[in-house]
Amino acid sequence: MREPEVVIAGCGVISAVGCGVEPLRAALQNNASGLRAAEKFSAPRFQSNIAGAAPRNPDIDDPAWFLAAEALRQARAAAGQILAAVPAGKTGLVLSTTKANIEALERIAAGRPCSESARRHLRADLLAADLAADHGARGPVQTVSVACVSGLVAISQAARLIRRGAAEAVLVIGVDCLSDFVVSGFTALKALDPQGCRPFDRDRCGLSPGEAGAAVVLVRADRMPQSAVTVRAFGGSNDANHLTGPSRDGSGLALAIRAALTAAKISPSEIDYIHAHGTGTGYNDAMESLALKTIFGEACLPVSGAKGMLGHTLGAAGVVETIACVLAMENNFLPGTPRLSLAAEGTPPGLVREPRTVARLKNVLKLNTGFGGMNGALILSHV
Amino acid sequence: MSEISIIAASTVTAADLPLARLGQRFGRLDQQSQLALLAVASLNVNFDELAGDRIGICLAASAGSLSTDVNFWNGRDRVGGPSPTLFAYTLPSAAVGEVAIHFRLTGPNLCFVGDDQVILPEAADLLRRGGAEACVCIFCEVVTPECGRVISAPPVAAAHALFLKNRGEGIRTLREFDRDMKALCALIFQTKSAG
Numbered sequence: 001m002r003e004p005e006v007v008i009a010g011c012g013v014i015s016a017v018g019c020g021v022e023p024l025r026a027a028l029q030n031n032a033s034g035l036r037a038a039e040k041f042s043a044p045r046f047q048s049n050i051a052g053a054a055p056r057n058p059d060i061d062d063p064a065w066f067l068a069a070e071a072l073r074q075a076r077a078a079a080g081q082i083l084a085a086v087p088a089g090k091t092g093l094v095l096s097t098t099k100a101n102i103e104a105l106e107r108i109a110a111g112r113p114c115s116e117s118a119r120r121h122l123r124a125d126l127l128a129a130d131l132a133a134d135h136g137a138r139g140p141v142q143t144v145s146v147a148c149v150s151g152l153v154a155i156s157q158a159a160r161l162i163r164r165g166a167a168e169a170v171l172v173i174g175v176d177c178l179s180d181f182v183v184s185g186f187t188a189l190k191a192l193d194p195q196g197c198r199p200f201d202r203d204r205c206g207l208s209p210g211e212a213g214a215a216v217v218l219v220r221a222d223r224m225p226q227s228a229v230t231v232r233a234f235g236g237s238n239d240a241n242h243l244t245g246p247s248r249d250g251s252g253l254a255l256a257i258r259a260a261l262t263a264a265k266i267s268p269s270e271i272d273y274i275h276a277h278g279t280g281t282g283y284n285d286a287m288e289s290l291a292l293k294t295i296f297g298e299a300c301l302p303v304s305g306a307k308g309m310l311g312h313t314l315g316a317a318g319v320v321e322t323i324a325c326v327l328a329m330e331n332n333f334l335p336g337t338p339r340l341s342l343a344a345e346g347t348p349p350g351l352v353r354e355p356r357t358v359a360r361l362k363n364v365l366k367l368n369t370g371f372g373g374m375n376g377a378l379i380l381s382h383v
Numbered sequence: 384m385s386e387i388s389i390i391a392a393s394t395v396t397a398a399d400l401p402l403a404r405l406g407q408r409f410g411r412l413d414q415q416s417q418l419a420l421l422a423v424a425s426l427n428v429n430f431d432e433l434a435g436d437r438i439g440i441c442l443a444a445s446a447g448s449l450s451t452d453v454n455f456w457n458g459r460d461r462v463g464g465p466s467p468t469l470f471a472y473t474l475p476s477a478a479v480g481e482v483a484i485h486f487r488l489t490g491p492n493l494c495f496v497g498d499d500q501v502i503l504p505e506a507a508d509l510l511r512r513g514g515a516e517a518c519v520c521i522f523c524e525v526v527t528p529e530c531g532r533v534i535s536a537p538p539v540a541a542a543h544a545l546f547l548k549n550r551g552e553g554i555r556t557l558r559e560f561d562r563d564m565k566a567l568c569a570l571i572f573q574t575k576s577a578g
Contacts, residue, residue, distance in 0.1 A: 011517050046505065051508050082458055097474075098474055099452075100447070102452065105452060105456055106451065106456070108533055109456055109457070116484035119533075120536075122533070122534060123446065123447065123449070123495035123496070123534060124496040124497075125446050125447075125496045125498075128497075140496060142497075143495055143496040143497050143502055144493075144494065144495060145444075145447060145474065145475045145476055145495065145496050146476045146479070146492060146493065146494045147474050147476050149424065153492075153493065153494075155492075157505070160505075160512075164508060181452070181455075181456060181473075184459055184464070184465045184470075185455070185467075185470035185473065186470075187464070187465075188464055188465045188466065188470050189467045189470060189471075190467075235491070236490075236491030236492055236514075237436065237489055237490065237491060237492075238440070238479070238480070238483040238488065238489050238490065238491075238492050239483075239489070240435065240483040240486075240487045240488055240489045241484065242484070242485050243477065243481065243484065244471045244478050252458065252489060255436055255489060259491070259514075308476065341503075370476070371471060371474055371476070371480065372474065372476045372477055372479055372480025372481075372483070372492075373483055373484065374476060374479070374480070374492055375519050
C-alpha cells in the first residue's frame with residue numbers, strides 16, 4: 001500500500017530577526033543579520049557577546065515555554081482549518097530541544113526565584129507534554145534530542161508518525177534558549193567567534209549562539225486543498241569518530257545525504273538548492289564542503305546558510321532553517337549567507353553570498369550535523 | 384511484514400561500572416555514557432558481522448542529561464572555568480555518540496528524552512522501512528542525588544540494552560505491542576538465568 005505524503009501546512013517562528021514568519025522572510029530576502037552584542041555575555045567570563053537573541057517577555061521566567069508556545073500559536077493559526085479538521089486524538093506533537101528550560105537550573109543554583117513551570121520545564125519531556133496538552137494534541141508525543149540535528153530528526157519523526165497512521169497531523173516544535181549555561185559551555189570549548197559567526201568565510205573562527213522557537217504543522221497531504229511543500233525524505237548517520245568534532249573527510253555527512261537521496265528516489269542532479277548547517281567553525285564548514293563535493297562533485301549547486309542571521313539555535317536550528325527553506329521555495333528565491341565576506345578556499349563553488357530570485361525550487365536539501373557525530377539530511381519537495 | 388528478532392538483552396547498574404574494561408577513555412565519560420556503553424558491551428554481540436552503516440542506535444534517557452547538567456553547572460566557578468569535556472556530555476545524545484564511536488556504528492541515530500515506551504516502536508519502524516538492518520536499543524535511567532533534589536526524583540543509575548535485527552535468529556520475535564523495554568530486558572534476563 002502506498003504511504004501518504006506529508007506536507008507542511010503552517011509555520012511559526014520567533015528568532016533573532018523578530019516574531020513571526022514575515023520578519024524571517026524579509027531578513028532572508030535582505031540578507032539581514034539578527035546577531036547583536038548582548039551585555040550579559042561580556043568578557044572576561046564569556047569568549048564573545050555576539051548572539052542571536054529573540055524577543056522575550058521579561059515577566060516570564062520560562063523562556064523555553066514562551067518561545068515554543070509563541071511559535072506554535074503562529075503555526076497553528078497558519079494551518080487554520082486544515083489542522084482544526086484533524087481530531088485531537090490524531091494530532092501528535094514532536095518537540096526538538098537540546099536544553100529545554102536550562103535557565104531554571106541557573107536560577108535554582110543561584111537561589112533566585114524560579115516558578116514551578118520554569119522548574120518543571122527543565123525536563124524536556126514535561127515541556128513537550130505541557131505543550132501538547134495546551135495545544136490540543138492528544139495523539140503521540142515525542143521529545144527528540146539528537147544534538148544540533150534534533151530539528152531535522154523531529155520533522156522526520158513527525159512524518160513517520162503520519163506515514164504509519166499513528167497521526168494525521170503533527171505539531172513539530174524546535175526550541176532552545178540563550179543561557180549562561182550554553183554560552184559558558186561554548187566558551188569552555190573556545191568555539192565562539194569574538195566578531196560573530198561568519199559561515200564559510202576565509203576568516204571564520206567559531207559560531208555565535210542563538211535562540212529561537214520554531215514550529216511547523218505537518219499533515220497528511222490529502223488534507224491539504226492546495227499544493228504545499230512536501231517532507232520527502234530523511235537520511236541520518238553517525239561519524240563514529242569524535243564526540244565534539246566532525247569527521248575531517250565529510251564521509252559521515254555524505255552517508256546521510258546519500259541515504260536521503262536514496263529514500264527520496266532522486267539523483268543529486270535533481271537537487272536545486274542546499275541549505276547548509278554552516279556553523280562558522282573551521283572544522284564544520286570544511287567538513288561540510290568536502291561532503292558536498294563527494295556527492296555533488298564540482299557542480300555549481302546553490303548553497304547558503306542562515307547562522308550568520310540567526311546564530312546557532314541548537315535544537316531549534318533544524319526547524320527554523322527548514323522554515324527558511326519553505327519560504328525560499330514558496331517565494332522563489334535563494335537565501336544568501338549573511339556575514340560572509342570572502343569565501344574560504346574549498347568552499348562549495350555555488351556558495352550564494354546575496355539572495356537572488358529564481359524561477360523555481362523543486363527539491364531542496366537541508367543539512368545539519370551535531371556533537372556525538374550525528375548527521376542529518378532532509379529533502380523537501382515542491383511540485 | 385518481515386519479522387524482527389531480539390538477538391540479545393542486558394541490564395547494568397552503577398555497581399557494574401568498576402568492573403568495566405572498555406578502554407582508557409571510559410573513565411572520562413559521564414555516568415550515563417558509561418552505563419549505556421557498558422550495557423551495549425554486555426550484549427556480547429559481534430557488530431562486525433554487519434556493515435556499520437546498517438546498524439542504527441535508538442536511545443531514550445529518562446531524565447535527559449540533567450544529572451550531567453547539574454554537575455557541569457556546579458563546576459562553573461572552579462579554577463580554569465567550566466569543564467569543556469563535561470559540556471560535551473550535557474546532551475542526552477552524547478551516550479549515542481560514545482556507543483557509535485566505540486563500536487564504529489555509522490548508521491542512523493534516534494535519541495529521545497522520556498520513558499522507554501518510544502524505543503521499540505521507533506526502532507522497529509526504522510528496521511521495517513529499511514533504514515537499517517539492525518538496531519541497538521538503549522534505555523538510560525540516570526538521576527544523581529544532586530539532580531534528584533532539583534527535579535524531585537529518586538536517585539537511579541541503570542541502563543538497559545536490546546539488540547534487534549531484521550530476520551535474525553534470536554531469543555524471540557519482537558511483538559507488535561512490545562513497549563516496555565525495561566521489563567522485556569528483565570524478562571529475558573530471568574529466562575536466560577532459569578535456562
